[in-house]
Amino acid sequence: MSRPQPPSGHRPWLVADIGGTNARFGLVEAPGTRPVRVRRLEGAEHADLGAAAAAYLEQVGASARPGAACVAVAGPVGGDRIRLTNSHWDFSASATRDRLGLDHLEVVNDFAALALSLPRLGDGDALPLGGPPVLPRRPMAVLGPGTGLGVAGLVPVPGGWAPVPGEGGHVDVPAVEDRELEVVRFLRARQGGAVTAECLLCGPGLVKLHDALAEVRGVRAPRSTAADICAAAPRDPLCAEALDVFCCLLGGFAGNVALTLGATGGVFLGGGILPRIIPVVQSSGFRRRFEDKHRMAGYLQSVATMLIVAQEPALLGAAARLDQCLDPVQGGADEPAQQ
Numbered sequence: 001m002s003r004p005q006p007p008s009g010h011r012p013w014l015v016a017d018i019g020g021t022n023a024r025f026g027l028v029e030a031p032g033t034r035p036v037r038v039r040r041l042e043g044a045e046h047a048d049l050g051a052a053a054a055a056y057l058e059q060v061g062a063s064a065r066p067g068a069a070c071v072a073v074a075g076p077v078g079g080d081r082i083r084l085t086n087s088h089w090d091f092s093a094s095a096t097r098d099r100l101g102l103d104h105l106e107v108v109n110d111f112a113a114l115a116l117s118l119p120r121l122g123d124g125d126a127l128p129l130g131g132p133p134v135l136p137r138r139p140m141a142v143l144g145p146g147t148g149l150g151v152a153g154l155v156p157v158p159g160g161w162a163p164v165p166g167e168g169g170h171v172d173v174p175a176v177e178d179r180e181l182e183v184v185r186f187l188r189a190r191q192g193g194a195v196t197a198e199c200l201l202c203g204p205g206l207v208k209l210h211d212a213l214a215e216v217r218g219v220r221a222p223r224s225t226a227a228d229i230c231a232a233a234p235r236d237p238l239c240a241e242a243l244d245v246f247c248c249l250l251g252g253f254a255g256n257v258a259l260t261l262g263a264t265g266g267v268f269l270g271g272g273i274l275p276r277i278i279p280v281v282q283s284s285g286f287r288r289r290f291e292d293k294h295r296m297a298g299y300l301q302s303v304a305t306m307l308i309v310a311q312e313p314a315l316l317g318a319a320a321r322l323d324q325c326l327d328p329v330q331g332g333a334d335e336p337a338q339q
């Protein structure tokens, strides 16, 4: 297929994904194309979004000033003031737009952006984790453990797709099997009150899950980071079990999301942790727990589960959002992911 050419006089678009630690940027040179010159900056090294974006544009030697931007942020959006959940950045969208000389600035929730990336995933951007192939033009869902646990739906609407972001990570944890219930009972006693899905299904949550499992098993084996647990799992049975419980809970959670949203088009997994432990997820109880929903087992057996392995997929979704806003021909042209 021929690559769309920039319309004459088209200024590039800036896309960004701002997480708790990292700010990822890219440039979209023509409507309907994938972001290029993608870079990751440390959020803490820059005072605010405007400063980080300016540093990025200088770093990549952008010759033309962007005409529009879409910024995906980890936190609720709405109104001019944007406060990030896990970062000190707090900025005015209109002031940032003016400072960067943009005609248009779009701010979206990071999982809404991730949802909008789904119809643009190509071969090799996502791996099957069980079930049939992805079905075209059906509702889809995306969820991902990273610094927190994000969830969003994506529904087909006339002319394209609409993302449905929410706060789905904060539902109760779907503990069903004995070892899961033991971990949750232990944590309830220790921290008091409810244990949410995000409490265990994210990077810091994996550490909490591992340490609780150690207490339940009566062993002392402190681990300080998710990376440490993932690296040790091939030779440390407790780390391996913590990861299996993590994947099983994630499967139960993903099944709940699929049932709630009617995501018959497929459930996609994103976030920073899973792409680093692909064989572990593939051999875990994830898919078994996804389908293990009593009378709804048959319904879920017909739903694809996929692991997103594309680099910086939220930037792809941010570009899709700009197409929707500024170039309805490209924005409405997305076909659902075919794997």
Ligand SMILES: Nc1ncnc2c1ncn2[C@@H]1O[C@H](COP(=O)(O)OP(=O)(O)OP(=O)(O)O)[C@@H](O)[C@H]1O
Pocket (backbone or CB within 6 Å): 018, 019, 020, 021, 022, 023, 074, 145, 146, 147, 148, 202, 203, 204, 225, 226, 227, 228, 230, 271, 272, 273, 276
């Ligand atoms: N090597 C690793 N193996 C497993 N998990 C890791 C590794 N490195 C980092 N992580 C986990 O990944 C999480 C970050 O995931 P992700 O990149 O999705 O975060 P984010 O919230 O989108 O953005 P940010 O990176 O800015 O925090 C961290 O909480 C950390 O626990």
